Amino acid sequence: MxxxxxxxxxxxxxxxxxxxxxxxxxxxxxxxxxxxxxxxxxxxxxxxxxxxxxxxxxxxxxxxxxxxxxxxxxxxxxxxxxxxxxxxxxxxxxxxxxxxxxxxxxxxxxxxxxxxxxxxxxxxxxxxxxxxxxxxxxxxxxxxxxxxxxxxxxxxxxxxxxxxxxxxxxxxxxxxxxxxxxxxxxxxxxxxxxxxxxxxxxxxxxxxTQQEQNITEKAYKLKWLEIVLTMVNNFRQYKNLAAADQLYINKLYRALASKKHSLISFPLLSIINRDYHNFFPDSKQRKPLSRLNFAFKFAKGFKFLKP
The missing domain is CATH 3.90.550.10 (Spore Coat Polysaccharide Biosynthesis Protein SpsA; Chain A)
Structure with a gap:
């Protein structure tokens, strides 16, 4: 054959x-x-x-x-x-x-x-x-x-x-x-x-991979956010998205974008807390308080970071 x-x-x-x-x-x-x-x-x-x-x-x-x-x-x-x-x-x-x-x-x-x-x-x-x-x-x-x-x-x-x-x-x-x-x-x-x-x-x-290891923590986090925003923007324009999924990804994009200029993005905190196990299936399972604490840290804006 x-x-x-x-x-x-x-x-x-x-x-x-x-x-x-x-x-x-x-x-x-x-x-x-x-x-x-x-x-x-x-x-x-x-x-x-x-x-x-x-x-x-x-x-x-x-x-x-x-x-x-x-x-x-x-x-x-x-x-x-x-x-x-x-x-x-x-x-x-x-x-x-x-x-x-x-x-x-x-x-x-x-x-x-x-x-x-x-x-x-x-x-x-x-x-x-x-x-x-x-x-x-x-x-x-x-x-x-x-x-x-x-x-x-x-x-x-x-x-x-x-x-x-x-x-x-x-x-x-x-x-x-x-x-x-x-x-x-x-x-x-x-x-x-x-x-x-x-x-x-x-x-x-x-x-x-090597280039990412050679930058400061703040620069890395800012670069990560820009990359994620770029990709989530791509995903929300995928031609075969169901309407409900497009709405969800649009909401996530706006929440991520607000992280750049806020002390904390409360919309992002809510999304991460609610969907933690979907976003991070390889991470440890968390009880509600631990999950909320993780979501809070994840949703911190860049005004928290020192220059």
Whole structure:
């Protein structure tokens, strides 16, 4: 029996240092019926030459270069548009995949639109660090509210079906594409999690994870709020939202926005207190007083923070 074609969508930008290792981990996948779609977004280093060199030796690699920089989300959407496979996997330019990653994800996706897995972390010298991307994570039974305030779907761990694109696209130009993917799939209850480490995720000076560790607490909290506001604004505009859910997300957006200029956002306190277990299903169960105390701290405005 012929296995379905699976496309790997890979976006690059000045990734010369690690692109060969990433591509080698794709080329040697145990699942062989692949196409590897690479779209470069205007690299000024040696990335393009290295890719072209590897593409000359493997016909599954198809390489495209943008005439002008599109930015990651739009470049990612372009890469998806160039794929032809029944399934699509997302790939960063600097990680290393387990050789059976695609095979295992394909085996476990079932009737879902999207499956995601876990990643270990490595440094610039390929040394394994002491933590995984998802820690103490139990997918269990959760609804769309669990992904409104924080993302637990990392794009480089995903495999999804082409039919998902009818719901996923267009990808909002601002925010995180994988957070959007997770929200849309979860909203329709068409997502599953495989608790296996199938990717070695690289943390280096240019990575988002490392950049977030290098800023002050106040700057981090302000940045977090801006990111969440961007994503919640995206979610409330999702084309297939039920009216009641759109009303709820609009209410959450306004409550979050008021946090920027208030001592405390009482609307946010009320929402978090009422829906704590939906927002934070992986956190400890709290009794009413503890839950209210948590909601109060969460709803504190930035006037409480020292410069």
């Amino acid at each position: 012929t296995l379905p074609l699976i496309s790997v969508a890979l976006c690059t930008y000045n990734g010369e240092k690690y692109i060969e290792a990433q591509l080698n981990s794709l080329i040697h996948q145990t699942y062989k019926n692949l196409e590897i779609i690479i779209v470069d977004d205007g690299s000024t280093d040696d990335t393009a030459r290295l890719i072209q060199q590897m593409a000359a030796n493997d016909g599954r690699i198809k390489f495209y270069r943008n005439e002008q920089n599109l930015g990651f989300n739009q470049n990612f959407q372009k890469a998806i548009g160039l794929t032809t496979g029944e399934y699509i996997a997302i790939c960063d330019q600097d990680d290393i995949w387990a050789e059976n990653k695609i095979e295992i994800l394909h085996q476990h996706i079932g009737d879902n639109w999207l499956i995601f897995s876990n990643s270990s972390c490595i440094d610039e010298q390929d040394k394994t660090l002491e933590w995984n991307i998802l820690r103490d994570f139990n997918f269990g039974s959760r609804n769309y509210k669990s992904i409104l305030l924080h993302n637990w779907v990392t794009g480089h761990t995903t495999l999804f079906k082409r039919e998902f694109l009818d719901y996923l696209l267009p990808i909002p130009p601002y925010g995180y594409y994988d957070w959007w993917m997770g929200f849309v799939a979860l909203y329709h209850n068409k997502i599953t999690y495989l608790d296996q480490v199938l990717t070695r995720y690289r943390i280096h000076s240019a990575s988002v």
